[in-house]
Amino acid sequence: MTTEQARPAPDDRRWKALGVCLTAGFISLLDTSIVNVALPSMEHGLGASEAAQSWVVSGYALTFGLALVPAGRLGDMRGRRQAFLFGLALFTLASAACGLAPGASWLVLFRLLQGTAAGLVAPQTSGLIQQMFQGSERAKAFGLLGSVIGVSTAVGPLAGGLLINAVGTDHGWRWVFFVNLPIGVATFAAGLRLLPRFPASAGRREEFDLFGVLLLGSGVLAVMLPLVQEQQWHGRAKWALLPVAALLLGAFWAWERRQGRRGRAPLVDLALFSLRSFTLGALVSLTYFAGFTTVFFVFTLYLQNTVGYSALAAGVTVLPFAAASAVGAALGGRLVVRYGRKLVVIGLGGVALGLLGVVAAVQVVPGDGVGWATALPMLVGGIGSGLAVSPNTTLTLTRVPVKRAGAAGGVLQTGQRVGSAAGIAVVGAVYFAHLADGRSTTAIQLGLLTAVGFILVAMVLAVADMRERQAHPQPERAVEPVRRGSGDGGAEEKVGQSG
Known part of the structure; x- marks a missing residue:
């Protein structure tokens, strides 16, 4: 705990x-x-x-x-x-x-x-x-x-x-x-x-995934822009942003998996x-x-x-x-x-x-x-x-x-x-x-x-x-990527809560 x-x-x-x-x-x-x-x-x-x-x-x-x-x-x-x-x-x-x-x-x-x-x-x-x-x-x-x-x-x-x-x-x-x-x-x-003043995290201080922010932000932006501007941007060209969004979000998913495999916080x-x-x-x-x-x-x-x-x-x-x-x-x-x-x-x-x-x-x-x-x-x-x-x-x-x-x-x-x-x-x-x-x-x-x-x-x-x-009435468990180099020398392999 x-x-x-x-x-x-x-x-x-x-x-x-x-x-x-x-x-x-x-x-x-x-x-x-x-x-x-x-x-x-x-x-x-x-x-x-x-x-x-x-x-x-x-x-x-x-x-x-x-x-x-x-x-x-x-x-x-x-x-x-x-x-x-x-x-x-x-x-x-x-x-x-x-x-x-x-x-x-x-x-x-x-x-x-x-x-x-x-x-x-x-x-x-x-x-x-x-x-x-x-x-x-x-x-x-x-x-x-x-x-x-x-x-x-x-x-x-x-x-x-x-x-x-x-x-x-x-x-x-x-x-x-x-x-x-x-x-x-x-x-x-x-x-x-x-x-309350809860501690931010236990163990090693994690890095902020700036490249992940860029990929996710660009993907969400490409999804939302043609939607929020649907009435103002006439024509169908705006919908070309949706396949761009799919590529960006796919890249984000791949990047986050890579971060997990390398033991970095996604x-x-x-x-x-x-x-x-x-x-x-x-x-x-x-x-x-x-x-x-x-x-x-x-x-x-x-x-x-x-x-x-x-x-x-x-x-x-x-x-x-x-x-x-x-x-x-x-x-x-x-x-x-x-x-x-x-x-x-x-x-x-x-x-x-x-x-x-x-x-x-x-x-x-x-x-x-x-x-x-x-x-x-x-x-x-x-x-x-x-x-x-x-x-x-x-x-x-x-x-x-x-x-x-x-x-x-x-x-x-x-x-x-x-x-x-x-x-x-x-x-x-x-x-x-x-x-x-x-x-x-x-x-x-x-x-x-x-x-x-x-x-x-x-x-x-x-x-x-x-x-x-x-x-399947049994509570689920979320399996997290292994974190290498944590502050206590251990690795987190599974984290689950029954709620």
Whole structure:
């Protein structure tokens, strides 16, 4: 047992420390969706072009996704507390810079920096949970994290709408960023006092795999660029980046294997993928986020541009999903130990059922009444989302060795960001193609059905993992590459946790 596993924080402090982590996670994930309803305000108050508005949204997602894995590895090596606090401070400063931006180009630049800072914070949260909690308490902590993930994404349009409604169109977009300042400062101060000082690693100080960072970053960039810019880059030439991405990611895989054979610490320990629970859980997360996050993208656009809702009214319409998601995630955190992957399957089924209900409601009650008509389906979908995200995160990370928790969390959340970008590209393409034909109701229905398709793929993967667990109920063990020259003269051959 390593030193970092043997020294949990005192009970009262670790739950408070979890609150610090979840608050930072909330504001960083909130910023993925809160700006969507602020784009007209940016155009009106700042004169931001369509291209600049696109980069305000997609640039954040891009740098967020690029930073996750190297940031997780950095936290594993140098200490998650330090990495968390640095990322939070940078995020707060970047938020202030975004709000004070004198022009659209400066806003895009600061938004890229803000996304990088968010990517630095996110994997430290899952890593700290791995360190501070075990067993059923860990499941409960991940349940609360699942609540934050679901609620922050869903409540973004409402929060943005409230701010713009209160401040006005000219400067409302600035307060979308300024709202992070008091929260960020207070959370940083609490983090200094409450976050535990775990040792970064036991034994020899490992090197940081810079070439691996370059290969992985280039590969993820080549995947995400054509996805996040699908609407802005016309023509098919952009898709030529995908085979380039495959080559770069293949080279990254080969390089990481070489690092393992030579006894050097890789950026991503490929032994993680020998854990079936981690591999299938990461795929479930990727495909679910491809469907889940796109719902708010196309539905809020439909409500504002077609039905004529204000930004605030559009945000209120998706509030039932956000509230129910919080309840479902808290419930899922308590039930996951008993029901396992079956709970994820039930949750995904609830999301699919809720979205099909939204599709039907749009057809039956078009016009101004659509917000009321979709409230119940949104409620059902939100409960399902909470039951899916929270338990899936727990089951995916619970058997990951604690010393690799940051990198594993980075891989999991990179999949979420790539899935979100891919889903928005695909669902957005379906929605805008039919919207151009003047069929707005058909456009939103087909867009939502496409999102349901992604969620059903996630359900198939979850069912496959559930059946495999039933056939082989014994806990898995992850086999790690041999590390030569460790500080204690020994070599680590196998690391496993039963969770």
